[in-house]
Amino acid sequence: MSTQSDDPRGSGWLLFAATMLGLTGSLNALIGLAAIGQSRVFAGDAAFVIGNLRAWGWILLLVGVAQVAAAFGIGGRAPWGRWSGIGLAGLNILGHVVFAQAYPFWSLIAISLDVLVIYALTVYGGPEFERA
Secondary structure, eight states: OOOOOSOHHHHHHHHHHHHHHHHHHHHHHHHHHHHHTTOTTSOTTOOOSSSOHHHHHHHHHHHHHHHHHHHHHHHTTOHHHHHHHHHHHHHHHHHHHHTTTTSHHHHHHHHHHHHHHHHHHHHSSSHHHHHO
16 A cells, blocks of 8 residues: 555555555455354254345445455555445444354454454545545
8 A cells, every 4th residue: 555645644544545445355254164064163954034045144244345355446546446345344234233142352353453443444535535
């Protein structure tokens, strides 16, 4: 990611957003692969409202790959990277709200980081982001 910008604080925030989206995407993709492979990491008797463990694994894998792509888009200062990053961070918040009952502390941390990613992309990802 280029650090040349009119606002050095904005560059740091954008680097933070790209890094967090990349890490979150990598983790989601790994969790998705584990779910697709019916790993023993997950409870065997879990009940799902929609689909099954494999279906959710594929969803997590696809979302994770999209998050990593958005992180690279943000690093390259592409407008699609900014908008997809905002959308994917919001989608990740919704996912962690659903799982907050099972993983309350992890969900709270992930939601907080996603809010900061959205903040970084909305405040510092404006027109100067697209011109760089």
